[in-house]
Amino acid sequence: MRLKSLVAVAFAAMITVAEASPEFWVNEWPNTNFEKTTVDNWVEILSGGPPRDGIPALNNPSFIAVGDEGDIGDREPVIAVEFEGDTARAYPIRYLTWHEIVNDTVAGIPVAVTFCPLCNSGITFDRRVRGQVLTFGVSGKLRNSDMVMFDRETESWWQQAIGTGIVGDLTGEKLTALPTWMESWAEFKARNPQGLVMARPGAPRAYGANPYQSYDSSHRPFLYSGELPPHDIPALARVVRIGDQAWPVARLRDEGGVTQSGLTLSWAEGQASALDSRNINAGKEVGTVRVRDAQGRDVAHDVMFAFAFHAFWPDGQWMLK
Incomplete structure (x- = not known):
């Protein structure tokens, strides 16, 4: 959205600041344990505009060979995931801008590749917590302008920038950040000519914009x-x-x-x-x-x-x- 649209959404969100409390969220989040939290002031958590899953996270995306990708510009950023024992994979920001989370498995490791545009924060996490594999979605909430994620297994809320549970049964748990990085598509292609790149998702979005x-x-x-x-x-x-x-x-x-x-x-x-x-x-x-x-x-x-x-x-x- 353009800045004028961002301002409009911000104004609407400010009007509803008074509603920033679990009592107003329980219908949308009936399975979240709001009694357990590290959030001292609920006003810190605001609606970013879209509702829960209004920004749809992706699960188990398809991939194509690097040589078969013809739409991504050479200077466009991608998140490079290169783990020993598996083919290098690129997750284009042109897709993550519209989906923010990709739940995937690479080299046997369940990962969440995340990107919060409002903080420019791109982190890849191991999705295993307490021996359970979590599946993450976008809550539609922001805290300090950073995406609040949630897991579908316990509906706990997670702060993307710090990878920590902030509301719900998994409050205080920390996700392990994995060594991935953001680079240009040209850099990834040059280093990984036999690599893979996430295929264009099927959602009707203006990918590349x-x-x-x-x-x-x-x-x-x-x-x-x-x-x-x-x-x-x-x-x-x-x-x-x-x-x-x-x-x-x-x-x-x-x-x-x-x-x-x-x-x-x-x-x-x-x-x-x-x-x-x-x-x-x-x-x-x-x-x-x-x-x-x-x-x-x-x-x-x-x-x-x-x-x-x-x-x-x-x-x-x-x-x-």
């Missing part, structure tokens, strides 16, 4: 009333989050990469923003970040907006130099 046109040029996030980041960092500047530390992507770009805290963070041009121009492939340059440890192994991380890092890690460490 960005419904959040010019969002990452905004001064304030959508439906966010929290503190803005310190150090004069723009709210929608991209940062690389690893644990409770955040490296500005601008620093990586300017310095050509950083080795710090036992990690090497690299930056390479070629990836378009999915939240800039209407045509994703024509988006402004944001580059690709890779994070590896001292042994050269990929490390789980998230390239998210600065406001989201500050919201969920208010005491986090800003790696500015």
Whole structure:
């Protein structure tokens, strides 16, 4: 949706802030245990506009060979999932923008590939919790402008940015983030000519178009009333989050990469923003970040907006130099 539409939805949501409490949600969520929660102030949780499953998560998607894909632009971002023992897979952001969660299994690991456009947060989680495989959906709720997911098995609510249960029987449980990353389609193809890419879903969506046109040029996030980041960092500047530390992507770009805290963070041009121009492939340059440890192994991380890092890690460490 364009920014005018976002503002309209925001206004409508603000009108219903008074209804932000379990008493108003129990009909929609009859199986959620609202007595168990880490949420201190229910006003933090707002409707993002669509209802539960209004943004439909995908389950067990189909894939096609890299060489058979002809619609995705070379600069478009994809989430690369490359696990030992299975063929490398690309999950295009052109699809995740409209579905936000893909429940899949890769190398025998049940995974949830997630993308929250409002936070630019793209994280892949292991779906196993307490010996049970969970299936995730989109609740339609936001907290600090970040997607609140839910699992269909217990109808607990999960905060996508932190991978933690915040409402319901699984409150306090943490999902394991897996080492995947966002890169351009051209980069994935070059490294994985025999790889797979998620096939176009069957839903009637404008895949390849960005419904959040010019969002990452905004001064304030959508439906966010929290503190803005310190150090004069723009709210929608991209940062690389690893644990409770955040490296500005601008620093990586300017310095050509950083080795710090036992990690090497690299930056390479070629990836378009999915939240800039209407045509994703024509988006402004944001580059690709890779994070590896001292042994050269990929490390789980998230390239998210600065406001989201500050919201969920208010005491986090800003790696500015």
